[in-house]
Amino acid sequence: MRILVIGGGGREHAFVTAIHNSSKTTKIYCIPGNPGIAALAECISLDSSNPAILCQFAMEHAIDLTVVGPEVCLAAGVVDAFQKQGLKIFGPTRAAAELESSKTYAKELMKKYAIPTANYEVFTDAAAAKKYIECQGAPIVIKADGLAAGKGVVVAQTIVEACQAVDSMLADAAFGDAGSRVVIEECLVGQEASVLAFTDGYTIQPMVASQDHKRVFDGDEGPNTGGMGTYAPAPVVTTERMQWITQHVLQPTIDAMRAEGRLYSGCLYAGLMITEQGPKVIEFNARFGDPETQVVLPLLKTDFITVMEHCIEGTLQELDVEWNNGACVCVVLASGGYPGSYEQGLEITGLDDLLPETYVFHAGTAKQGDKLVTAGGRVLGVTSQAANLKQAVNKVYQEVPKIHFKDCHYRTDIAAKAFQK
Template identity: 45%
Template sequence: MRVLVVGGGGREHALCWALAGSPLLTKLWCAPGNPGIAEVAECVLVSATDIPRLLDFAEAERVDLVVAGPEAPLTLGLADACAAAGIRCFGPTAAAATLEGSKAFTREVADAAGVPGAHWRRFDEPAAAKAYIRAQGAPIVVKADGLAAGKGVVVAATVAEAEEAVAEIMESRIHGAAGATVLIEECLLGEEISFFALCDGTTALPMAAAQDHKRVGDGDVGPNTGGMGAYSPPPAFTDALRDEVMATIVQPTLDEMTRRGTPFRGVLFAGLMLTASGPKLIEFNVRFGDPECQVLMMRLRSDLLAALLAACDGALTNFDLRWENDPAMVVVMAAEGYPGTPRKGTEIRGLEAAARIPGAQVFHAGTALRADGALVADGGRVLGIAATGKTLRDARDAAYAAVDAVDWPGGFCRRDIGWRALKG
């Protein structure tokens, strides 16, 4: 199989790393890729959102399968373009990708399917949104309706904080057109879990769960980020909860999307809150999470390429996914200034030493090569340092030992990834 992965971050590095081990693979490309991905795939200098050029490349190179990493190319119609050209694409059509492209659409689908979730209201005018916030009180959640690179959600502890979020999203447009509409939602209480299921349009196959750490600072303080680290499996997410989520959230959504004439194929990422009254939906994403993908790929024992093909071909009914029992953890190393304006161009050394730590794996997320060949930071989240271990504590110790082997004064990380599972 000749495979093209689309994207250039840590998630795509993890996907390429896993795909590279498939006995079905004959050639692997990644567009645009990064220096770490270049170690396992041939990088192609085409933007992840340049659908015409991606399709031209796929046709010229006789690509058998396109794997979409980020959400943007999916919402722009990458899967539709591939289907028109007769090329398999792992990922939903643009219409089905609206599950991530519009949070209001997700809520409408969830309500129609009877999926449990937060009470919500949609607003197109900031004054009305602020009035509703004052009437409801805090804590309360403010969400930009459109795509905001994982940063369009504010969990406001006070009314003033929520009103400020509305002003920034709708009036200052810090997320651009994504903030033309906002959702104001009930603040759900409990443990937040990321759960993933492979879908072939009809059948949903449970994958695994992870727990992400969104806030930038230790102890879950500071602004939200794209994710500062994750671990899998989270002890709070039992097999019984998995079965309940599949029955009450994932399968009903899949059925409702089919009823609407937009069947969902790809990976459905359900952001969940484990509340006192059961699991509830926070939001859907239509791709693997980042950094959750890194720990899922570290634990996956099955052939990833075979699984993606089964999802594309409607053949998940009898497919068996196998996972390592050993837990995995990933610690994100970010550039100074993140999640604001990151400092780019700082040199990174010591990755070879980090990779020598038993159980460790280094994933590149935002790196580049300088003209002299030195590796430098080229983004906000720059590295994902992952590791497995017999216990979560062992995985944590190995991950942080690898972090400490990295020589990068211009970077930082959280030092408490996994704290919920390891406290006490």
């Protein structure tokens, strides 16, 4: 099969790796790709946010299956465009992807269908929002309604900080149109977990649960990022808890979307807080998470292409999706200063010194002549797989220090929560 992957980050590098390992694959294209992906696929420099351009490429190159990475492509309607031309594509339509592209829509859906989530209110007026915050107190969570590349969420510890976040989004337009409406919700307490699931719009098949680390510094300190590392499986999601999440969150959500006339097919990502009252939804994503994909896909035993085909064809109930035993840990190497301002174009060395079985997923890299250089905030996702979580942690932290670039920053406590009693 001729496969097209849309996107150019660590998530897409993980896609390409899994697709490359499939016996069904004959050729992989990636738009736009990155230097890491280029070792396994032909990278094409086209506008990945333009559905018409992507559709034309797929038709001209006889693409058998396309998989979408970034949420902006889904929100732009790339799946709709491909489906209109009769092209196979893995991912939800634009209407279904609103589950991620509008936090307001997601919260209203959960409220209507009794899917457990935090209490909330929605505001477009800064004064009204701040008045609400003063009544509710802190800590409290402020979210930009639209897509903000993982940075539109502020967990404010004080009323002052919360009001500053409101001003930043509503008055100063820090996130443009994405922040023209804000969701203010109660601050849930507990451990976070990410549960991704394959779905054809009717059947749900959960993936191995993982736990992301959003804060930039050890001990969950500092500002939120797009993700500083992750591990799977996450022991906070027990077998019984996964059954509960499937029954009370995942299945009701796709049933609700279908009832609303928005059949949801692809990957459904539930970001959860495991509270004393039980799991509650923090957010939904309409695609694979990054860096969660970098630890979940290496554990997938069933052929990745086969699973995607069943989702597209509406036959997922006929497939038993299997997973490998063991564990995966991913540590993100970031540019110094991220998620704020940072230097780019810094040479990366040491990749040739890693153990052969180490996955190095490129997220923000570029080529300058023969040199590999930094080209983003999150630069590399270094992932190790082992028989158990402790071994995977030890392996990855033996490999990470071998990689060098100026001001390289990474967390040293990825997966530490898994070992807390």
